[in-house]
Amino acid sequence: MIKTFFIYLVCGPALLMPCKMRIIYAELFGWTVQGFYYIYYSTMKILLNELKNGKK
């Protein structure tokens, strides 16, 4: 339910945007998603490395 609401909240406005605005909006959203991905990925990697070093 929350997920559906979030998807409508993010994607709904894009449907009503003119061409350039939609491109910028989608780009910004894309960068944000990539940002979260890299933060999550690098945090996990650092944590795993620390755990490995601790185990040694």
Add this chain to the structure above:
Amino acid sequence: MAKNKEAVILYSGGTDSTCAVFLKAPEFEKIHLISYRRYGIFNTSNIDYNVARLQSLFGKDKFVRTVIDIDKMYKLVVYDNYFKNLFKFGFFNLAVCGLCKMAMHMRTILYCIDNGIDTVFDGANKDAGSGIATDQVKEVVSVITDLYKSFNISYSSPVYEMNGPKNLTWQAKLGLSKEEEPEDVKTTGTFLKEKGFFDSDNVKGSLIDKKMQARCFQQFLSNMALNSHFIEKYGVEKYKKTLHEFFTAKSQRMTMHIKDFLNGKENSILFRYKQ
């Protein structure tokens, strides 16, 4: 066997379209490598990295290199008959990759007509985007093939049935588990590695991949609306069926616009949208 004369390849600089060039270049005297740029696609000059390498392999005269702007064409494909499509297909109107690819194909048809070419290839692959990419699923590719057929142009992807590289799980990416590719799987990457064009059999997502392709992150909106929402709710079959209906509707309108343009109708919208 006599060589065919000329063909167009829609070239993105990536593994799949490069593999298409390798497979088709020996069959034709001349290959037109066409790339497209529009607002929102960055670093299009990266594509030249592999073009130069291909030219050194096959000879400079083998290729005609063209880069065309499709800003207006893209706008036409996305917003043509918009409100009707909005009520009928909803979030499918955000299928950026499919719509952008349709604009590219539309422009390619005009290019072929201008240059008297009747054969077009690209690097579409059945496994792209985990097999649900809005521009490369079979249902959309068949619509594009029919669009070309309306203008007596043959379109196909020589790499369509090749396997895509295996998607690594989180555990494998973080080095927690090892996932090995089955040895006999033939991908476009393994093909290019065998030919000595790449050092690795899977460069997708790597730094070298970023260096040789343009960049665009706009697909995340449609990924969210269609992959995370529509497919979860209605399933893949319904997703593919709706994609087919959506792109068929688009294709019919685009065929009409191109025919109006070719017949020289004064009010043809393409007089304003062709760049």
